[in-house]
Amino acid sequence: xxxxxxxxxxxxxxxxxxxxxxxxxxxxxxxxxxxxxxxxxxxxxxxxxxxxxxxxxxxxxxxxxxxxxxxxxxxxxxxxxxxxxxxxxxxxxxxxxxxxxxxxxxxxxxxxxxxxxxxxxxxxxxxxxxxxxxxxxxxxxxxxxxxxxxxxxxxxxxxxxxxxxxxxxxxxxxxxxxxxxxxxxxxxxxxxxxxxxxxxxxxxxxxxxxxxxxxxxxxxxxxxxxxxxxxxxxxxxxxxxxxxxxxxxxxxxxxxxxxxxxxxxxxxxxxxxxxxxxxxxxxxxxxxxxxxxxxxxxxxxxxxxxxxxxxxxxxxxxxxxxxxxxxxxxxxxxxxxxxxxxxxxxxxxxxxxxxxxxxxxxxxxxxxxxxxxxxxxxxxxxxxxxxxxxxxxxxxxxxxxxxxxxxxxxxxxxxxxxxxxxxxxxxxxxxxxxxxxxxxxxxxxxxxxxxxxxxxxxxxxxxxxxxxxxxxxxxx
Amino acid sequence: xxxxxxxxxxxxxxxxxxxxxxxxxxxxxxxxxxxxxxxxxxxxxxxxxxxxxxxxxxxxxxxxxxxxxxxxxxxxxxxxxxxxxxxxxxxxxxxxxxxxxxxxxxxxxxxxxxxxxxxxxxxxxxxxxxxxxxxxxxxxxxxxxxxxxxxxxxxxxxxxxxxxxxxxxxxxxxxxxxxxxxxxxxxxxxxxxxxxxxxxxxxxxxxxxxxxxxxxxxxxxxxxxxxxxxxxxxxxxxxxxxxxxxxxxxxxxxxxxxxxxxxxxxxxxxxxxxxxxxxxxxxxxxxxxxxxxxxxxxxxxxxxxxxxxxxxxxxxxxxxxxxxxxxxxxxxxxxxxxxxxxxxxxxxxxxxxxxxxxxxxxxxxxxxxxxxxxxxxxxxxxxxxxxxxxxxxxxxxxxxxxxxxxxxxxxxxxxxxxxxxxxxxxxxxxxxxxxxxxxxxxxxxxxxxxxxxxxxxxxxxxxxxxxxxxxxxxxxxxxxx
Numbered sequence: 024x025x026x027x028x029x030x031x032x033x034x035x036x037x038x039x040x041x042x043x044x045x046x047x048x049x050x051x052x053x054x055x056x057x058x059x060x061x062x063x064x065x066x067x068x069x070x071x072x073x074x075x076x077x078x079x080x081x082x083x084x085x086x087x088x089x090x091x092x093x094x095x096x097x098x099x100x101x102x103x104x105x106x107x108x109x110x111x112x113x114x115x116x117x118x119x120x121x122x123x124x125x126x127x128x129x130x131x132x133x134x135x136x137x138x139x140x141x142x143x144x145x146x147x148x149x150x151x152x153x154x155x156x157x158x159x160x161x162x163x164x165x166x167x168x169x170x171x172x173x174x175x176x177x178x179x180x181x182x183x184x185x186x187x188x189x190x191x192x193x194x195x196x197x198x199x200x201x202x203x204x205x206x207x208x209x210x211x212x213x214x215x216x217x218x219x220x221x222x223x224x225x226x227x228x229x230x231x232x233x234x235x236x237x238x239x240x241x242x243x244x245x246x247x248x249x250x251x252x253x254x255x256x257x258x259x260x261x262x263x264x265x266x267x268x269x270x271x272x273x274x275x276x277x278x279x280x281x282x283x284x285x286x287x288x289x290x291x292x293x294x295x296x297x298x299x300x301x302x303x304x305x306x307x308x309x310x311x312x313x314x315x316x317x318x319x320x321x322x323x324x325x326x327x328x329x330x331x332x333x334x335x336x337x338x339x340x341x342x343x344x345x346x347x348x349x350x351x352x353x354x355x356x357x358x359x360x361x362x363x364x365x366x367x368x369x370x371x372x373x374x375x376x377x378x379x380x381x382x383x384x385x386x387x388x389x390x391x392x393x394x395x396x397x398x399x400x401x402x403x404x405x406x407x408x409x410x411x412x413x414x415x416x417x418x419x420x421x422x423x424x425x426x427x428x429x430x431x432x433x434x435x436x437x438x439x440x441x442x443x444x445x446x447x448x449x450x451x452x453x454x455x456x457x458x459x460x461x462x463x464x465x466x467x468x469x470x471x472x473x474x475x476x477x478x479x480x481x482x483x484x485x486x487x488x489x490x491x492x493x494x495x496x497x498x499x
Numbered sequence: 500x501x502x503x504x505x506x507x508x509x510x511x512x513x514x515x516x517x518x519x520x521x522x523x524x525x526x527x528x529x530x531x532x533x534x535x536x537x538x539x540x541x542x543x544x545x546x547x548x549x550x551x552x553x554x555x556x557x558x559x560x561x562x563x564x565x566x567x568x569x570x571x572x573x574x575x576x577x578x579x580x581x582x583x584x585x586x587x588x589x590x591x592x593x594x595x596x597x598x599x600x601x602x603x604x605x606x607x608x609x610x611x612x613x614x615x616x617x618x619x620x621x622x623x624x625x626x627x628x629x630x631x632x633x634x635x636x637x638x639x640x641x642x643x644x645x646x647x648x649x650x651x652x653x654x655x656x657x658x659x660x661x662x663x664x665x666x667x668x669x670x671x672x673x674x675x676x677x678x679x680x681x682x683x684x685x686x687x688x689x690x691x692x693x694x695x696x697x698x699x700x701x702x703x704x705x706x707x708x709x710x711x712x713x714x715x716x717x718x719x720x721x722x723x724x725x726x727x728x729x730x731x732x733x734x735x736x737x738x739x740x741x742x743x744x745x746x747x748x749x750x751x752x753x754x755x756x757x758x759x760x761x762x763x764x765x766x767x768x769x770x771x772x773x774x775x776x777x778x779x780x781x782x783x784x785x786x787x788x789x790x791x792x793x794x795x796x797x798x799x800x801x802x803x804x805x806x807x808x809x810x811x812x813x814x815x816x817x818x819x820x821x822x823x824x825x826x827x828x829x830x831x832x833x834x835x836x837x838x839x840x841x842x843x844x845x846x847x848x849x850x851x852x853x854x855x856x857x858x859x860x861x862x863x864x865x866x867x868x869x870x871x872x873x874x875x876x877x878x879x880x881x882x883x884x885x886x887x888x889x890x891x892x893x894x895x896x897x898x899x900x901x902x903x904x905x906x907x908x909x910x911x912x913x914x915x916x917x918x919x920x921x922x923x924x925x926x927x928x929x930x931x932x933x934x935x936x937x938x939x940x941x942x943x944x945x946x947x948x949x950x951x952x953x954x955x956x957x958x959x960x961x962x963x964x965x966x967x968x969x970x971x972x973x974x975x976x977x978x979x980x
Contacts, residue, residue, distance in 0.1 A: 047619050082871070085870075106653070147786050150963030151964050168870060213966075324894075348910050348914045351910065351913055351919060352908070352910055352913075355906055355910070357663030358790030369770055378899050381892070381895070381896060381899070382899050382900055383902070383974075384896070384969065385892065385893060385895075385896030385897070385900075386896075386967060386970055386971055386974050387974065387976055388889075388893075389569070389650065389967060389971050390971060390974065390976050390977050391976075392565070407888055407892070410891070410892070411862070411866065411888075411891070412866055412869070412897075414892070414895040414898075414899070415862060415863045415864070415865075415867075416866075417860050417895075417899060418862075418863050418895075419863055419866075420897065421902065422863075426834055428828045428832070429832060429833055429836070430829075432832055433828050433829045434828075435828055438831075438919075438920050439833055439919050439920065442919075472554075486866070486870060487869060490867055490871060493867055493868070493871070495868060495871055496871050
């Protein structure tokens with residue numbers, strides 16, 4: 024299975040080769056070698072076990088999902104590593120590749136504007152492919168595994184559901200969702216192009232916008248296009264769309280109506296949170312005279328809130344230099360993250376919603392100790408099973424966060440950089456504050472590996488990875 | 500709602516509390532430090548308001564039920580803090596915000612101070628600060644052992660059965676009276692033996708009593724600017740460590756040990772075991788890191804300081820002998836994080852409490868096992884006792900609210916102009932009732948703005964009342980009917 028995955032992935036080296044060919048830049052060889060290496064690795068994993076025909080079951084799902092990111096993370100690093108132009112260490116190459124595939128968008132490369140087009144394109148494409156994988160995993164596999172209360176969504180996903188066989192379900196779902204993903208990307212690219220970007224930038228940015236990644240082809244990120252407000256508006260719209268549950272897009276597309284959005288409680292909370300935080304940011308920016316023009320204040324406030332709230336991580340201005348509590352507020356917003364079943368990171372709006380409701384219920388229970396109260400989402404009462412799973416998820420998230428932050432500080436990082444780096448990676452956001460505001464280049468190698476781990480564990484919703492660490496999992 | 504009964508009981512509290520002003524008055528007479536009038540005015544104000552409250556509702560049937568318990572507990576801390584701040588306003592001419600902060604900090608046994616020259620304060624005021632912490636500690640023990648379990652706060656209903664005293668009905672008064680008597684005897688015995696130990700170790704009797712007050716209540720106020728460093732003595736540090744640790748244990752366990760005259764009660768208590776292991780682990784981590792970083796010349800010295808600082812912070816006492824904020828790399832943050840764990844339930848310590856952390860960890864592990872065996876039926880057990888789901892979800896709710904309140908307070912402080920490190924540590928230290936922070940608030944909270952002081956005072960009370968007691972009052976459902 025993994026062998027096939029690698030072979031499929033090796034095909035991903037072909038478009039950059041094409042790009043390299045078009046622009047006649049120096050990246051061609053690196054991608055050719057990478058193609059060969061990954062293809063051979065894939066075949067050599069696949070060949071010895073090619074006759075082992077076995078349906079994958081629930082338990083294999085965990086290993087598959089973890090391996091997906093680990094193996095592809097390594098494979099994706101090959102072009103970075105062998106490219107003479109980049110001269111990256113192994114650590115940096117893996118960091119960049121994992122950051123791309125998990126759609127985090129944290130980078131260790133500075134001087135993006137001088138890089139060959141093929142490598143730039145490859146980075147954007149990594150995010151796009153990562154997003155593709157995330158959608159399928161988030162919509163089809165996670166509910167099956169029941170991570171953090173997501174068994175709730177089992178019934179909501181399209182595709183055959185009855186049995187626990189993974190394969191047919193994944194293919195079916197994948198096809199439907201990829202159509203949506205693809206059309207969003209095309210729409211986004213066209214809109215960017217119409218708003219004034221060059222075709223190359225438009226495609227590149229549409230890749231990283233729809234996947235909620237946040238890589239850019241310029242050092243200044245979206246700030247490069249600050250003179251084109253339309254670009255920012257397009258970005259806001261498509262980040263918003265990609266932060267919504269893709270099953271919802273699917274339903275809306277099938278029934279040709281937008282009513283589904285309005286009926287979904289997660290969508291409503293998602294929009295509400297972003298509106299509230301945007302208002303606070305814009306008002307605070309205007310009030311502290313960061314922007315003299317109210318329109319600019321609103322545009323930047325909304326852009327930065329949506330970018331960080333959905334965990335994309337594009338920046339227009341240096342938000343980390345914004346006054347007082349705004350950067351921290353925005354970072355905390357990224358903990359809530361996007362909707363379930365989207366390419367975004369964070370705890371997910373749905374879980375946040377459940378936690379709020381449960382918190383209220385506990386308070387009500389104190390007032391009426393004998394009342395039987397159930398938690399409802401969209402009119403359906405939820406079982407305690409689901410709620411406990413969400414609690415467990417929340418606590419594990421915080422515990423992992425605290426541990427990673429302490430380890431980073433152990434490597435000599437100051438508190439704010441460590442805090443923001445952990446936030447930015449575990450929520451798959453991207454840019455942090457202070458030492459990690461622009462790039463993660465200056466960190467120790469150990470710190471980079473810890474952050475790679477943090478990106479993967481965040482992307483895998485914590486538990487998928489933690490399960491593999493329990494001895495019980497491997498028994499039998 | 501039984502609002503008259505609540506006011507009446509507050510009146511009684513105020514009358515009793517005014518008695519607490521007598522020792523400073525005597526001291527003031529003895530030392531001739533010109534604070535006599537200050538305390539007399541406060542006495543008159545406290546006693547007067549108490550009498551007015553009480554007399555106006557004297558004839559109300561004073562039986563309080565569970566429902567009123569929330570309001571009484573919250574009002575108790577807010578009102579008494581406000582009244583206790585009076586001597587500082589009148590005598591030391593502090594602004595009301597500062598006085599309220601100081602009194603709330605004393606009363607919740609936090610130990611954060613806004614006063615810069617403690618050595619220059621009159622003796623009676625010094626004593627008064629220490630005494631407030633001691634009284635606060637007394638209130639907390641009753642609160643933690645008798646009141647909160649009845650209210651069912653954050654899963655604490657499970658301790659209902661463990662506490663002595665009549666339990667069958669939901670009437671608060673007889674239960675509190677009974678518990679109070681038992682536990683205060685233990686509390687006083689601990690305080691007394693501690694003061695004695697201090698004197699033997701070389702403190703002046705005044706300092707010995709003052710420090711024993713703030714140690715046993717895990718408060719952390721000192722009668723010197725330098726705190727315990729004033730004495731620079733290893734025996735005094737060790738005495739302090741022992742009693743901070745004792746103060747952070749569940750007083751029900753002390754009671755059991757005293758009743759059976761055996762130490763087995765401690766060893767059989769699962770919460771004690773986990774607490775001891777956690778403390779030992781953090782001490783070791785600190786000592787090893789300090790040695791490797793060669794902050795101190797010998798391992799012995801590293802061990803000495805890390806033991807003191809760890810115990811002081813995890814029990815939420817907050818004494819500092821070393822400037823731990825300047826310790827290398829991750830140690831300051833590790834220590835601040837450890838104060839979130841706090842002491843055992845039913846103690847004077849703050850934080851989330853060890854038993855809740857144990858439940859969270861166990862439940863978290865079960866969640867992982869459930870992923871492997873989705874059909875598994877499980878129950879969370881500690882020392883053979885099964886904890887029902889309502890307790891567990893109470894603990895979860897508590898934990899989430901703790902985190903939520905922490906984040907909101909952090910953002911508010913930052914909006915008020917504090918930098919991130921100061922704001923982070925100030926909220927942590929106040930919410931956990933610990934005391935010193937990092938950055939701007941390493942030594943004292945003098946430089947903060949008024950609004951920030953109020954926010955932090957509120958955090959201290961919120962943390963002390965286990966958050967939910969207060970939040971319940973904000974729910975519209977509470978006031979209906």
